[in-house]
Amino acid sequence: MPEIIVDHLTHTFGKGTPDALTVLDDINLTFESGSFNAIVGTSGCGKSTLLKMMAGLFDPSDGRMTLDGDVIRGTDRRRGMVFQQDAVFPWMTVAKNISYGPRLRGAGRAEQREIEAKWTEMVGLKGFEDRWPRELSGGMRKRVDIGRVYANDPDVLLMDEPFGALDAQTKERMQSDLLAAWAQSRKTVVFVTHDLEEAIFLADRIVVMSARPGRIRHIEQVSLPRPRTDEMRLTDEFIQVKRRLWEMLDH
Template identity: 50%
Template structure:
């Protein structure tokens, strides 16, 4: 983080779910700042509140306490300035790739010519130009996710929130999409909050890795990833990468146990 104002700020974020009539603390007093243009990944054990954290940032969930600020303004609901990409592709099956990418722009009443030009730009960015007229049912899982990324980028969000977007993909496709995402991020420099359960993915993508602790969900450790971009196979296989990966792995899998916090 630099001395400039953060793009995203979590301030004492606390959230309690009702589970079969019993309170469950998913997040407990989370404080975190993310800089403009920063790529931050979040990892942690099952039940650490990773998805809850993202849903609060997206405005899809009102926290029980605390607040999330984007550009200094409190998040009070969903906004086109915060693009959200889930593990499920959520594409309209009756629409082509181009129509899916244009959808948000159409809702925003952008003119047809400008809408088409903008969609084409982001379809090219994710490498789907040859499939612009294809329906989702004809695409592979990786291509569907690239389409979802293009659709999110097209509406020009300041922030991208991604919840395990590559989790359902095979290993090779996953690596290719990581590189595709980083290529787009390098050119566009959106602020990215990326949730993952994969330690290697977390390190490969990020400027910083946020390690969460579970029950209650809280920030356990923040690890800087001092590796150059563009990230390459050589970097992935380097001793420096292995050292950071081991730090993250140990922080995720060898945490001291903590008692469940009382709901507030």
């Protein structure tokens, strides 16, 4: 099963140079298969760096990460990443954006159609299959991004503040829709955000990082039942968790 283990990971940008900057220091974590994990921490504590290394965009200077026991090295379709900025191709329709990965892998037309139909529906874009990205709102483009990553059927979904640029209402809707899609697929998710409410609403487990160099300060188990509903955001339990986490962050 797709379990990620981060084992004594330390990362120094420019290691061995006068400008060396250690951003992550001895990180040890296990992300269990099928779990929804969030990473929070103040700006610059190394959240994105950790996630990018999980994606295989670059290697840690010390320590290692494994997915099901295999050392993570380089990008791989088992690990899909969604960034804050849109990564949609403006010259492809919604459907073609979504089936881009399978098409690259040589999927036949029938399989592409099936994947397009499934994922446009799952991400709430049914009826928009033939639209161009320029005709979509920011939230809809984000849905295309997520659909495209899901269409590759990764084991692990790595999300770096994917909803950071959206307005509050759209963000809440996107969070609920993401949970609905996740409930069906149960992929292992690692979701980076600086928004505590977002982390609590989405995750089973929240990793709180301290800054400079980034270390694990605390791991919070979120016991809110699933499916999560918007009303839960107003419960005492939710607010207590938010206060506890807020007090832990470096302000």
